[in-house]
Amino acid sequence: MSTKPRILVIGAGPAGLGAAARLLERAGQSIEVTVMHMGHQLGGKAADLRHGDSGGYDHGCHMIAGFYRNMKGLMSRAGIDLGNTLLSMGGAAHVYAPHNRKLHTIEGDGAFYVSSQLQSLPPLSLQERLTFDRVMNEAYVLTLRGQAEIRRLDDKCFSSWCIERGMPPHIAHNLPMLRYFQNVYFNYSGKVSAYHLLQSFRLMSDFGMESATQYVLPAGYTTTIWNPIGDYIRRMGGKFIPYARATNWQYQGQAITGVEIERPDPSVNRFDLAGWSQEDAHLGKGVRTVYTNFDYVISTVPSAVFRSMNQDNKQLWNSKFFNGISRLRSTATVSMTVVTRKPVGVYPGPVFGLPDPLGICVNMKPYWARYRDDPDIGSVLSFVGPERGFEAWSNEEIINSTIDSFSASDEFGCIREAGILDVEIRRNVTDYSMSFACEPGVQKYRPGNKTPFCNLFLAGDWVRNEVDLVCMEGAITSGQEAADMLMRQVNSGGCELPGKLRVC
Ligand SMILES: Cc1cc2nc3c(=O)[nH]c(=O)nc-3n(C[C@H](O)[C@H](O)[C@H](O)COP(=O)(O)OP(=O)(O)OC[C@H]3O[C@@H](n4cnc5c(N)ncnc54)[C@H](O)[C@@H]3O)c2cc1C
Numbered sequence: 001m002s003t004k005p006r007i008l009v010i011g012a013g014p015a016g017l018g019a020a021a022r023l024l025e026r027a028g029q030s031i032e033v034t035v036m037h038m039g040h041q042l043g044g045k046a047a048d049l050r051h052g053d054s055g056g057y058d059h060g061c062h063m064i065a066g067f068y069r070n071m072k073g074l075m076s077r078a079g080i081d082l083g084n085t086l087l088s089m090g091g092a093a094h095v096y097a098p099h100n101r102k103l104h105t106i107e108g109d110g111a112f113y114v115s116s117q118l119q120s121l122p123p124l125s126l127q128e129r130l131t132f133d134r135v136m137n138e139a140y141v142l143t144l145r146g147q148a149e150i151r152r153l154d155d156k157c158f159s160s161w162c163i164e165r166g167m168p169p170h171i172a173h174n175l176p177m178l179r180y181f182q183n184v185y186f187n188y189s190g191k192v193s194a195y196h197l198l199q200s201f202r203l204m205s206d207f208g209m210e211s212a213t214q215y216v217l218p219a220g221y222t223t224t225i226w227n228p229i230g231d232y233i234r235r236m237g238g239k240f241i242p243y244a245r246a247t248n249w250q251y252q253g254q255a256i257t258g259v260e261i262e263r264p265d266p267s268v269n270r271f272d273l274a275g276w277s278q279e280d281a282h283l284g285k286g287v288r289t290v291y292t293n294f295d296y297v298i299s300t301v302p303s304a305v306f307r308s309m310n311q312d313n314k315q316l317w318n319s320k321f322f323n324g325i326s327r328l329r330s331t332a333t334v335s336m337t338v339v340t341r342k343p344v345g346v347y348p349g350p351v352f353g354l355p356d357p358l359g360i361c362v363n364m365k366p367y368w369a370r371y372r373d374d375p376d377i378g379s380v381l382s383f384v385g386p387e388r389g390f391e392a393w394s395n396e397e398i399i400n401s402t403i404d405s406f407s408a409s410d411e412f413g414c415i416r417e418a419g420i421l422d423v424e425i426r427r428n429v430t431d432y433s434m435s436f437a438c439e440p441g442v443q444k445y446r447p448g449n450k451t452p453f454c455n456l457f458l459a460g461d462w463v464r465n466e467v468d469l470v471c472m473e474g475a476i477t478s479g480q481e482a483a484d485m486l487m488r489q490v491n492s493g494g495c496e497l498p499g500k501l502r503v504c
Pocket residue numbers: 010011012013014015016036037038039040042043044045046059060061062063064244245246247300301302305333334335384385428432433434435459460461462470471472473475
C-alpha cells in the first residue's frame with residue numbers, strides 16, 4: 001500500500017486546477033493527487049457553455065485582466081503560448097450612459113487613466129469636479145498604503161465612503177465607476193464594498209500600465225486553457241474523477257474520514273456537454289457511495305454548494321467557523337449570446353452599464369477564431385449580468401428586453417434589423433453555477449484556507465486570498481494558497497487521523 005500522502009481536490013474549476021497543479025509542482029511524485037468533480041467540463045463557472053465542434057460560447061463573456069499574474073503563470077507552465085492566446089481588447093472599454101443613451105469610450109490602460117475618464121460622466125460642474133478629484137486622490141493614496149489598510153473599509157459602500165469625504169450624494173450614488181464595478185462583480189445596486197473597489201484599483205495599477213488591460217481568448221476557455229492545464233496535471237501524475245458529486249462530509253473528531261458522493265443528475269449537470277462518454281462516469285446510474293481514498297481534502301466547491309453540505313447537522317453549522325460561512329450569499333447570473341448576420345455594436349472592447357439585467361456586452365466577432373473570418377456573420381454579442389430582480393422574468397422577456405434596450409442606443413444599431421441567426425441564454429441559478437456575492441461587510445465571514453478539521457482545506461473565489469476579488473485570478477490564487485498551506489502541514493509531520501496515524 002502506498003504511504004504517499006493522498007490528496008483529494010474536490011472541484012475542477014480555476015481553484016481546483018490551481019491547487020492540483022501547485023501540489024504536484026511542489027511535491028511531484030511524493031504525493032498522490034486526485035481531482036474529483038461534478039462532471040460539467042474542466043473550468044467550473046469559467047468553462048465553455050458549449051464544447052467542441054458544436055460551438056464554443058463561454059459561460060458569460062469571461063475576460064482576463066492584465067493583473068492576473070497567477071493565472072498567466074499557470075497557463076505558461078502548462079505550455080500555453082500567452083502571446084497567441086491572450087487577445088488584448090486594445091485598452092478600449094465603453095460605459096453606456098442611460099441618461100443620453102450614448103457610449104463613452106475609455107481608451108488606454110491603467111486604473112488612473114480609466115478612472116479619470118469614468119469621472120466625466122455625467123457632466124460635472126467645476127466645483128463638483130474639484131471635489132471628485134480630491135476624493136479620488138485620497139482613494140489612490142489609500143491604495144498605495146496596501147491591502148491591509150483598505151481591507152478595513154469592507155463594511156462600507158464605496159459611495160458612503162465618498163459622501164463622508166464631502167462628495168455630494170447625487171454624484172457618489174451615480175458614479176459611472178460604481179456601475180462599472182457593480183457590473184464586473186455582479187453586485188446589487190449601489191452596494192459595492194469600498195474595499196473591493198479600491199482593491200480592484202490597487203491591482204489594476206499595481207504592475208504598470210498593462211495591469212488594467214482586458215483580454216479575451218480566440219476560442220472557449222475549456223479548450224484553450226482548462227484542458228491544457230488538465231493535461232499538465234495528468235503529465236505530473238494527477239488523476240481526475242469526473243461525474244462525482246460530493247453531497248456530505250463524514251468526520252470523526254477533528255478529521256474528515258469520508259466524502260459522500262453520488263452520480264450527478266445529467267439533466268441538471270450539462271452531462272451531454274462534457275465531452276466524455278457516459279461510460280467514463282466513476283459511478284453507475286443512481287449510485288451513492290462514500291469515498292475514503294484520501295488523507296487530505298482541498299474543497300473548492302462554490303460557497304452555495306459548501307453551504308448545502310451536512311445541512312441537517314445543526315451542531316456543525318452552529319459552530320463559529322461554519323456559522324460565519326452560513327452568512328455568505330450567492331448571486332445567480334444570466335449569460336446570453338446573440339449572433340447576427342449584419343454587424344451591430346462594432347466597438348472593440350467591453351461595454352459596461354447597459355440596462356439590467358445584462359449590463360455587460362462584448363462583441364466577440366473580432367476575437368473568436370470560429371467567427372472572425374466568416375463573412376456570413378456580422379456580430380457575436382456576448383452579454384452577462386446578475387439575475388437578481390429578474391427571477392420572475394421568462395427567458396423570452398430577458399432576451400427581448402436586452403435586445404430592445406441595446407437597439408435603443410443611438411450608437412449600437414438594431415439587432416433585429418441585423419438579422420438574428422442564433423440566441424443562446426443561460427440562467428446560472430443552481431448552487432454550482434451561482435457566483436459568490438462580494439457585498440459590503442462580507443470579509444469578516446469569508447473563511448481562510450484552514451478549517452477546524454485538520455485534514456480539510458478550503459479554496460475558491462469565495463475563500464479569503466491575496467486577491468480577494470471574485471474572479472478566476474482570485475480562485476487560482478486561493479487554490480495555490482491552500483496547496484501551500486496543506487504541504488506545510490504534510491512537511492511538518494502530517495495530521496492524526498482516527499484509527500491510524502499517518503506519518504507523512
Ligand atoms: C457568468 C459569469 C461571468 C464571469 N466573468 C468573469 C470574468 O470575465 N473574469 C473573471 O475573472 N471571472 C469571471 N467570472 C467568475 C469566475 O468564473 C469564477 O470566479 C471562477 O470560475 C471561480 O472558480 P472556482 O474554482 O472557485 O469555482 P467554480 O468555477 O465554480 O468551480 C467549482 C468546481 O467544483 C465542482 N463542483 C461543484 N459542486 C460540486 C460537488 N457537489 N461535488 C463535486 N464537485 C463540485 C464544479 O464541477 C467545478 O469543477 C464569471 C462568472 C460567471 C458566472
